[in-house]
Amino acid sequence: MTAAAQHYARLLAAHYTWMLGGDLQAAASGQLALLRDLDVHADPAADPAGAVAVDLGSGPGTQTLALTRLGFAPVIAVDTSDALLAELTAAHARTGGAPDAIRPLCRDIRGALPEAADPASVAAVVCMGDTLPHLPAKGDVTALLHDVARALRPGGHFVATYRDLTAELPGTERFLPVRSTEDRLLTCFLEYLDDDTVLVNDLLHTRSATGWELRTSSYPKLRLAARWVADQCRAAGLEVRHDEAGPRGLRVLHAVKP
Incomplete structure (x- = not known):
């Protein structure tokens, strides 16, 4: 386990939904609005057999639930916490959603995409809620973005939200x-x-x-600088369409595979 995964297992996982405000569905609605503003949605014409999405660092599922509401299916939810994935599964069941619409995958997000999906088969990948800075090294971020580019189909979306911690607070x-x-x-x-x-x-x-x-x-x-993250996306072959400060102090990056 990475240090971040151990930290969540020791302390944060049991309180994570409380940290988000205590209402998963309300938190999911906020993520839904953000994704809609970026024009991220399933396209039945492009994916008649279903639009696969992957949520890297899903936690209890605020992004996963939002993606299902946008028409993506299945949504593969990747997280290191069995407890948070169980919470997501239960929340999805309470909405009456199809059991196969969400596929939990308990593992480190590094290397998860090649395991979860074939190259050029995924309609959307999200890595939100400050997950990117949890990776052990900047090289892991670069490698992950290359995995994203390989997994996405042409026209597929990548969305990341993260904190730029490069400015030191006094x-x-x-x-x-x-x-x-x-x-x-x-x-x-x-x-x-x-x-x-x-x-x-x-x-x-x-x-x-x-x-x-x-x-x-x-x-x-x-400490990931916004310009550096955008440059890594471009180096991986992604076209950056949106890169601005967003809600709750998070940077919002949206890129598309040409």
């Missing part, structure tokens, strides 16, 4: 509140290790009948 600005409710409080603290890496320290307070309990965990995250 002093107490490195303390970032994530979410707070009556029974939980999550705060993040950033330590800049070098030009390529920041150490993310998550501090989770949970309230019980006896008081507050603190759990902590840390993992390294890549």
Whole structure:
């Protein structure tokens, strides 16, 4: 397991849906609106047998559920957390969706695309919610983007949302509140290790009948410059159509395979 996968297994997976606001369907609606704004949708004329999509780092499924609403099927949901994939499967079942519309795949996203789909067979690949910086090294990002380009059919879409952490925050600005409710409080603290890496320290307070309990965990995250990510997409053979700041401090990149 990567350090990020261990971090999620130790701490974040059990609270991830709460971090998103506690309502998976509402979070999926937000991702649906974003994808629609980028004109990402299934095209029955181009894919009469079904439009395959892959969600890299699916978590509990906000992007996966959005892709199914856009007509993609099957959607292959890739994540290292069995617990989050089980949550996604349950959420999809509650919507009454076809059981085969979603295919969970528990594994590291590195190398997942060649396993999940044949070359030039995928209509859309998404890697959203700050997943790219979770990879261990910048070379892994480059390799992943080349896998994306090989997997996409001509005209296929790639969408990534991620945080550009290259600008160093000073002093107490490195303390970032994530979410707070009556029974939980999550705060993040950033330590800049070098030009390529920041150490993310998550501090989770949970309230019980006896008081507050603190759990902590840390993992390294890549500092990916927006221009560098766009250049890697172009080097892989993708045409960048949208690359701008988006909601919640995330960069939104949309590229298409010519």
